[in-house]
Amino acid sequence: EAEVAQSPRYKITEKSQAVAFWCDPISGHATLYWYRQILGQGPELLVQFQDESVVDDSQLPKDRFSAERLKGVDSTLKIQPAELGDSAMYLCASSLGQKETQYFGPGTRLLVL
Amino acid sequence: SQQGEEDPQALSIQEGENATMNCSYKTSINNLQWYRQNSGRGLVHLILIRSNEREKHSGRLRVTLDTSKKSSSLLITASRAADTASYFCATDVGRDDKIIFGKGTRLHILP
Numbered sequence: 001e002a003e004v005a006q007s008p009r010y011k012i013t014e015k016s017q018a019v020a021f022w023c024d025p026i027s028g029h030a031t032l033y034w035y036r037q038i039l040g041q042g043p044e045l046l047v048q049f050q051d052e053s054v055v056d057d058s059q060l061p062k063d064r065f066s067a068e069r070l071k072g073v074d075s076t077l078k079i080q081p082a083e084l085g086d087s088a089m090y091l092c093a094s095s096l097g098q099k100e101t102q103y104f105g106p107g108t109r110l111l112v113l
Numbered sequence: 114s115q116q117g118e119e120d121p122q123a124l125s126i127q128e129g130e131n132a133t134m135n136c137s138y139k140t141s142i143n144n145l146q147w148y149r150q151n152s153g154r155g156l157v158h159l160i161l162i163r164s165n166e167r168e169k170h171s172g173r174l175r176v177t178l179d180t181s182k183k184s185s186s187l188l189i190t191a192s193r194a195a196d197t198a199s200y201f202c203a204t205d206v207g208r209d210d211k212i213i214f215g216k217g218t219r220l221h222i223l224p
Contacts, residue, residue, distance in 0.1 A: 056209070091156070
């Protein structure tokens with residue numbers, strides 16, 4: 001069964017450092033999502049791609065966060081510089097289209113020291 | 114901002130009993146989905162119910178939707194240890210089908 005892949009699974013970094021997360025969606029899925037989930041909370045959408053285009057990045061802190069999906073397949077989410085408050089689980093999800101069921105990856109757990 | 118809110122925040126029941134979780138939301142929706150998340154893992158889609166549906170079943174899961182009360186419930190019958198997880202409702206709102214997750218209900222099945 002096809003799955004969404006994410007790496008790394010865990011990342012520990014010091015504040016002010018740069019971090020990057022990678023996501024490979026299910027083959028053929030046009031829509032890709034990045035979520036941030038703080039412990040004890042539900043996921044919060046950071047950015048949504050339709051193919052290579054951003055369709056929603058209203059909750060993305062653009063002063064330090066960036067995301068790209070250059071060829072409309074895999075995607076990278078970057079934080080520079082990382083802050084203590086960025087410690088969270090970063091989840092990637094994909095779907096066939098914007099109204100379709102989302103399939104989630106295992107997530108990357110980030111700890112900023 | 115989170116529009117869905119699950120109730121209770123945490124629930125512990127004996128194995129074999131039924132578990133009921135509720136979700137209330139604020140604005141009109143296109144559909145509502147329930148997801149499960151095992152500790153430290155990604156979310157797994159359980160069931161989707163559209164705004165014109167009132168009840169839906171999938172195996173041991175039963176979901177109801179009351180749009181007049183802006184609420185939904187998820188019933189898990191004959192609970193098992195493997196059902197221990199967090200359960201989230203997610204509402205699909207607006208023309209752009211934005212998905213908004215609630216804070217979740219943490220379900221613990223006691224042996």
